[in-house]
Amino acid sequence: MSSLLERFKRTRKGLPCPVCEHSGWCMVEFDGSGEPVRVLCPRTPSDRRWGNAGYLHVLRDDGRRPEWNGVTVLRTKTPSAAMQARMRHAQERLLFGDHAVRAARELGLQPEALIALGAGIEWSTLLFPMRDEAGRLMGVRLRRPDATKRAITGSRNGLFLPSNLERESEVFVCEGPTDTAALLGLGFHAFGLASAGTCTKMAARLVARIAACRAVVVADNDDAGLASAYRVAHSLRLMVRDVRVVTPPSEFKDARDWVRSGATVASIRAAVDASESVGLVVIGGRS
Ligand SMILES: [Zn+2]
Numbered sequence: 001m002s003s004l005l006e007r008f009k010r011t012r013k014g015l016p017c018p019v020c021e022h023s024g025w026c027m028v029e030f031d032g033s034g035e036p037v038r039v040l041c042p043r044t045p046s047d048r049r050w051g052n053a054g055y056l057h058v059l060r061d062d063g064r065r066p067e068w069n070g071v072t073v074l075r076t077k078t079p080s081a082a083m084q085a086r087m088r089h090a091q092e093r094l095l096f097g098d099h100a101v102r103a104a105r106e107l108g109l110q111p112e113a114l115i116a117l118g119a120g121i122e123w124s125t126l127l128f129p130m131r132d133e134a135g136r137l138m139g140v141r142l143r144r145p146d147a148t149k150r151a152i153t154g155s156r157n158g159l160f161l162p163s164n165l166e167r168e169s170e171v172f173v174c175e176g177p178t179d180t181a182a183l184l185g186l187g188f189h190a191f192g193l194a195s196a197g198t199c200t201k202m203a204a205r206l207v208a209r210i211a212a213c214r215a216v217v218v219a220d221n222d223d224a225g226l227a228s229a230y231r232v233a234h235s236l237r238l239m240v241r242d243v244r245v246v247t248p249p250s251e252f253k254d255a256r257d258w259v260r261s262g263a264t265v266a267s268i269r270a271a272v273d274a275s276e277s278v279g280l281v282v283i284g285g286r287s
Helices: 081-094 099-107 111-116 177-185 200-209 223-236 255-260 265-274
Strands: 008-010 027-030 036-041 054-058 120-122 125-131 137-143 149-151 170-175 190-193 214-218 242-246
Touching: 081 099, 081 120, 081 125, 081 137, 099 111, 099 177, 111 177, 137 177, 170 177, 170 200, 170 223, 177 190, 177 255, 190 200, 200 223, 214 223, 223 242, 242 265
Parallel strands: 170 190, 170 214, 214 242
Antiparallel strands: 008 027, 027 036, 036 054, 120 125, 125 137, 137 149
8 A cells, every 4th residue: 555655646735636626635646747547535435445545536547537526606705715825826836837838738729828817727727717807706717638617616607817908999709718718829809708608797897898899709619609609799789889709610619629720810800800790689689
């Protein structure tokens, strides 16, 4: 047992347990790329007890994964001090060494875009702060390497806001942090929604605040994505004169895919020019 345990590292402040999210007592084993493989967690039971060390959780080696707790909602009005501290630690870690460059390269993004969004990193999981339109922290989205979405316990949905968004004449509205980062990386002004069709009132207050003349909602390339993009567009239309919905060409599933496959400022600009302005007060329609 003791020789086995030598392969495990103890969790600590800023690098919490991938299973229970606490930073003391739990142990994590990594593969060569620094990805957590197995966890010994005394807090979260599994069907394999390892003596006093806790319960064994196999995150990966045979394709099995534990059931995650799911995205927990959200009763408190303000995020806990623990959440803010955890986000800050993760941000500091992303800025250390080549973390930002490596994380960005894996996703086909620019490191500057991750940094502008205030992203952080824990092991190989990216953390993205969700904020309200005034920039207050509402919650933290976790993005694991397998692209599963969770939020830190106690999170509320919010916007993915770049630090440099001020008064802008045009702003792109994306779904999720990585699509937002993709457009930021090309030099567009952009912010993201927690997921499709959420936080529409917050988004409307934000576009009013930055006095945008045009908002471009970037839809995922499927029926559900398009429907929620139009819902967002209609609520923004109350605040902005010119609101458009743009979908990536049919071979790309979302904005990040589009950008990673070579979309340029010119090709996205052309798609915006080719789109039509969404009309005011059309309920359930697309005109
Ligand atoms: Zn744990």
